[in-house]
Amino acid sequence: MIxxxxxxxxxxxxxxxxxxxxxxxxxxxxxxxxxxVNMGVGTAIQEKKHMEESVDAMSQITGQKPLVxxxxxxxxxxxxxxxxPIGVKVTLRRQRMYEFLDRLISLALPRVRDFRGVSRTAFxxxxxxxxxxxxxxxxxxxxxxKFIRVQGMNITFVTNTSSNDxxxxxxxxxxxxxxxxxxxxxx
Numbered sequence: 001m002i003x004x005x006x007x008x009x010x011x012x013x014x015x016x017x018x019x020x021x022x023x024x025x026x027x028x029x030x031x032x033x034x035x036x037v038n039m040g041v042g043t044a045i046q047e048k049k050h051m052e053e054s055v056d057a058m059s060q061i062t063g064q065k066p067l068v069x070x071x072x073x074x075x076x077x078x079x080x081x082x083x084x085p086i087g088v089k090v091t092l093r094r095q096r097m098y099e100f101l102d103r104l105i106s107l108a109l110p111r112v113r114d115f116r117g118v119s120r121t122a123f124x125x126x127x128x129x130x131x132x133x134x135x136x137x138x139x140x141x142x143x144x145x146k147f148i149r150v151q152g153m154n155i156t157f158v159t160n161t162s163s164n165d166x167x168x169x170x171x172x173x174x175x176x177x178x179x180x181x182x183x184x185x186x187x
Contacts, residue, residue: 002095003099017029017173031160031170035155037153039154057151060139061136061139061142063100064092065090105175117177117179127159129159136152
């Protein structure tokens with residue numbers, strides 16, 4: 001079964017991007033390569049249970065088992081030793097990537113409190129976009145009774161283009177709710 005956004009990309013977005021960006025070769029059209037979801041769990045240093053909760057939450061949100069990231073250096077001020085678990089991350093590709101993007105855009109982002117759109121300028125100069133969520137409970141897969149502790153996450157969209165404008169156009173066609181330019185014109 002092909003995810004809804006992947007089918008839409010192949011049938012509509014690809015041709016529209018090729019026309020609007022004036023690209024002759026269909027293989028040169030910007031596409032989403034992967035989505036990386038990262039959750040830093042600094043409190044896992046004192047409380048080991050927090051890491052297990054984060055692994056469980058991340059696997060429910062993304063649909064695949066997360067990789068536990070370890071500290072690379074020891075930092076005495078944070079009571080951190082090299083090799084201690086301090087975060088979890090998942091790299092989504094292909095169908096799972098499109099499923100996650102669909103759920104993020106249509107379900108999770110509208111549930112963010114006082115949501116006015118995501119920043120238009122959070123690109124890294126190489127066509128990759130990053131956004132942060134302050135709490136994971138915006139995803140409907142998580143039971144709020146089980147996950148009481150508020151935990152944020154970072155989501156990075158990696159594209160095959162090196163142009164921020166082309167990547168912004170791609171994400172806009174996917175339906176990413178960017179903030180409108182009206183606020184910058186009025187200021």
